[in-house]
Amino acid sequence: MLLIDSKPCSTLEILSCSQPGLNIHGLQKGAIIHVLKKPLGMPMQILVRGVKIGLRASDAKKITVKVIKE
Amino acid sequence: MTTFALVGAPNSGKSTLFNLLTGKNQKIANYPGVTVESSIGKLDQHTTLIDLPGLYGLKTNSLDEAITRDYIIKDHDNKHLKKFSEAELDYHTLVVVADSTKLERSLYLCLELKKMKIPTILVLNRVDLAQERGQEINLSVLEDELNIPVLETSRFDLNSIEQLKEKIQKTSSDTKTKVQSINASKINHLINVDNWSQENFKAIDNVLAKSIKKKITPDSLSNKLDSFLLHSVLGPLLLLILLYVIFQTLFEFAGPFQDFITDSFDGIASWVTTLGLNETLQSFIVDGVIAGLGGTIVFLPQIIFLFFFIGIMEETGYMSRVAYLLDSFMIKLGLPGKAIIPLLSSHACAIPGIMSSRSLNNERDRIITTLIAPLTACAARLPVYVLLLACFLPLKYQGLGLLGLYLLGILSSFIIAFIMKFIKPSTNVQSHILELPSYQFPNMKMVLKNVWNNALVFIKNAGTVILALTIVLWVLTYFPKRTAPNEGIEHSYAGKIANVIQPAFEPLGFDHKLTVALIPSFAAREVMVSTMATVMSVDDAESDSGLGKLKEKLASQYSLGVFLALLVWFVFAPQCISTFAVIKRETYGYKWPIITFAYTLVLAYLLAFLVKSLVA
The missing domain is CATH 3.40.50.300 (P-loop containing nucleotide triphosphate hydrolases)
Structure with a gap:
C-alpha cells in the first residue's frame, strides 16, 4: 500500500520510493519508519532513522510500504 | 597556515x-x-x-x-x-x-x-x-x-x-x-x-x-508538545495567539523604556536651548541631530523585544513548526515549504532572508522567494508602524494593529507567489522534507547575544546612515532661513523639492511634510521616523519640539485615511538600497532588483491610493 494510506502510530517497511531526493534522508527500500501523526491538511509526521520529519502528501503517495505493526 | x-x-x-x-x-x-x-x-x-x-x-x-x-x-x-x-x-x-x-x-x-x-x-x-x-x-x-x-x-x-x-x-x-x-x-x-x-x-x-x-529513548516531550502545537486547528490558532501576545508585548513592555529615552533626549534638547547658542547651531543640534537620532533610538526597546522573541522561537525549535503549519499554503502557491524559512527570516531583515533562499532547490523557487521576501515586514519598518499606529489607535489595540500589518505583509507575499505560479510555473516537482527538531530549552546567553548584535546594528545605523540623512534633511528644511515665524517648510529647499514631487503623492493624501520625510526612507525604512521628527520640529519651531510631542503633532494634523495610506505605503513600498544590492548579488544581474523595485512601488502607490479613497 501507499504511505499516504497508512494509519497513525503504525510501523512500516518501505518497499519502494520513486521520489528522487528522499533516499538521502533514509526514505529508501528496506527502511523501517514510524507514522506518528497525520493531521488533517498538513504534512504527515513520521519518524525515520531517529529523525522526526514532516512529509507532504505528494511525496507520501510515491512511497509504497508494508505494515509491520499497527 | x-x-x-x-x-x-x-x-x-x-x-x-x-x-x-x-x-x-x-x-x-x-x-x-x-x-x-x-x-x-x-x-x-x-x-x-x-x-x-x-x-x-x-x-x-x-x-x-x-x-x-x-x-x-x-x-x-x-x-x-x-x-x-x-x-x-x-x-x-x-x-x-x-x-x-x-x-x-x-x-x-x-x-x-x-x-x-x-x-x-x-x-x-x-x-x-x-x-x-x-x-x-x-x-x-x-x-x-x-x-x-x-x-x-x-x-x-x-x-x-x-x-x-x-x-x-x-x-x-x-x-x-x-x-x-x-x-x-x-x-x-x-x-x-x-x-x-x-x-x-x-x-x-x-x-x-x-x-x-x-539506545536513545524517544523524545516524548516534543511529541506531547507537538500534539498541541501542530494540531490542525489548535496549531494555527496558537500561532496567531502567540504572535498577538508578542506584538502587544512589544508595546506594553517597551513603553516605559521608550518614555525614558524620550525624556532623556528631550532633557538634552532643553539643556542645549539654555546654552545660548546661535539660532542656526541650536536648531542644527536640537532639530537635526537630537530630533533625528532620538526619533530613531526611541524605538530601540521594541527592536530589542522583537529580536528577543524571535530568538526564543528559533532557539526552542518552534520556528520549524511555523514552517510546518504554513506548508499547505506554500504548496498552493507553487513554492516548497522550505521557502517559509527565508520569508520568516525576512521579518528580522530582508537581507539574510533573501540570502537564505539559497537553501531552495531550484532557481525558479529562489527567484520567486527573493521577489516576495521584501513584502514581509522587516524590523526597520517596526518604528514606522509603531509611530503611526500610536497616532490613531488606543494602546490596547496597537498590538492587534501591528499583527494585522505583519499578516498583511505575509498575505501579500503569498498572493504575489500565487500570481507568479501562473507567470513562471514550476517545471519540476521536488521532494520536500520538513525536519522537526526536538524542542530545547533556549540558551539565554545565545538569545541575548543575538539581541545584542541586532541592537548594535540598529544603533550603528542610527548613528551613521540615519544621522547623516537626517542632517542632510535638516539642511534642506532649515535653509534658506525663514524670514517670518509663520513661514512653514514650503519655503525651504526641501519644500521646493517636495513641490516638484508632492503632486505625485497628493492623491495619497501626503502633504509637503510627509513627502519630504518619505523620500529618504527609500535609503532605509526607519529613517522616515527621524526625518518626520526633524521636519515637524523645523516646521513648527515655535511650539514644544520634544520627541514626545511628535505623536500628538502627527495625530492633530492628519486624518485616519492618511495614516492608513501611509501604513499601506510602508507595507508595500520598495525596500532599502541594501536589499536591492543583495537581490542583484543573489540573482546575478539588474533584472530582478529592477522588477522588485517596480512592482513594489506600483503596488504601494495603488493600494495606498485605494485606502485613502475609501477612508476619509
Whole structure:
C-alpha cells in the first residue's frame, strides 16, 4: 500500500520510493519508519532513522510500504 | 597556515561550535538552513576554521549544499568559493559535526567522506541531550569501527570545546593527506548508483550496533508538545495567539523604556536651548541631530523585544513548526515549504532572508522567494508602524494593529507567489522534507547575544546612515532661513523639492511634510521616523519640539485615511538600497532588483491610493 494510506502510530517497511531526493534522508527500500501523526491538511509526521520529519502528501503517495505493526 | 572546515547535516550545531571555537558571532538557531553563507574564523594564529552550510550527503539539492559539496571535493569553479584564499581552500582535515541525538542519520556524510578517503575528525555534538535521553556510546569502539578520531561535545560543556580545539591543533601538526579535487559530475555519477545510500545506511547500522551500548529513548516531550502545537486547528490558532501576545508585548513592555529615552533626549534638547547658542547651531543640534537620532533610538526597546522573541522561537525549535503549519499554503502557491524559512527570516531583515533562499532547490523557487521576501515586514519598518499606529489607535489595540500589518505583509507575499505560479510555473516537482527538531530549552546567553548584535546594528545605523540623512534633511528644511515665524517648510529647499514631487503623492493624501520625510526612507525604512521628527520640529519651531510631542503633532494634523495610506505605503513600498544590492548579488544581474523595485512601488502607490479613497 501507499504511505499516504497508512494509519497513525503504525510501523512500516518501505518497499519502494520513486521520489528522487528522499533516499538521502533514509526514505529508501528496506527502511523501517514510524507514522506518528497525520493531521488533517498538513504534512504527515513520521519518524525515520531517529529523525522526526514532516512529509507532504505528494511525496507520501510515491512511497509504497508494508505494515509491520499497527 | 592550516585550514580546518566544519561540515555536517543542517542543524547539527556547526555554527554554535564555530562561535565557541573562534569567538565569532555567526547566527545560530534550532532549525535547518540557518547557515547559507560560509564563514572564516581563527582558531589560533596558525589555524583557520571555516563554517560551511549544512549538507546531508554529497548528493546536493540546493545552492547552499552545493557550496559545501564543492568545497569538500575541491571543485573551485563555484563562484561562492571565490572569497577563500588558496590556503583556505586547501583544507587539512574536515571536522564532521554529527548530532548525537540522531546518529542513525547524521553519520551519513561521515561515511561518504570516509569512502572518498577524505581526512576527517568526527564530533558527536549535543551529547548532553543524547545522554539525558539515555544514550550510551562506546567511543573507542566507534573510533575503531570508523577508523577516525571521535570526540563528544556540548555547547554547555566548555571543557569539551577546549578538547576539540586541542584535537584540531594537534591534528594540524600531522602530515597532511593530499585531497585530490574531484569533478562534481564524477561525484554525482558515483552517488547516483541505486544502492549507494542503502549501502551507507547499512554501514551506519553496523557501526552503531557495535558502538551503542544503550539506545536513545524517544523524545516524548516534543511529541506531547507537538500534539498541541501542530494540531490542525489548535496549531494555527496558537500561532496567531502567540504572535498577538508578542506584538502587544512589544508595546506594553517597551513603553516605559521608550518614555525614558524620550525624556532623556528631550532633557538634552532643553539643556542645549539654555546654552545660548546661535539660532542656526541650536536648531542644527536640537532639530537635526537630537530630533533625528532620538526619533530613531526611541524605538530601540521594541527592536530589542522583537529580536528577543524571535530568538526564543528559533532557539526552542518552534520556528520549524511555523514552517510546518504554513506548508499547505506554500504548496498552493507553487513554492516548497522550505521557502517559509527565508520569508520568516525576512521579518528580522530582508537581507539574510533573501540570502537564505539559497537553501531552495531550484532557481525558479529562489527567484520567486527573493521577489516576495521584501513584502514581509522587516524590523526597520517596526518604528514606522509603531509611530503611526500610536497616532490613531488606543494602546490596547496597537498590538492587534501591528499583527494585522505583519499578516498583511505575509498575505501579500503569498498572493504575489500565487500570481507568479501562473507567470513562471514550476517545471519540476521536488521532494520536500520538513525536519522537526526536538524542542530545547533556549540558551539565554545565545538569545541575548543575538539581541545584542541586532541592537548594535540598529544603533550603528542610527548613528551613521540615519544621522547623516537626517542632517542632510535638516539642511534642506532649515535653509534658506525663514524670514517670518509663520513661514512653514514650503519655503525651504526641501519644500521646493517636495513641490516638484508632492503632486505625485497628493492623491495619497501626503502633504509637503510627509513627502519630504518619505523620500529618504527609500535609503532605509526607519529613517522616515527621524526625518518626520526633524521636519515637524523645523516646521513648527515655535511650539514644544520634544520627541514626545511628535505623536500628538502627527495625530492633530492628519486624518485616519492618511495614516492608513501611509501604513499601506510602508507595507508595500520598495525596500532599502541594501536589499536591492543583495537581490542583484543573489540573482546575478539588474533584472530582478529592477522588477522588485517596480512592482513594489506600483503596488504601494495603488493600494495606498485605494485606502485613502475609501477612508476619509
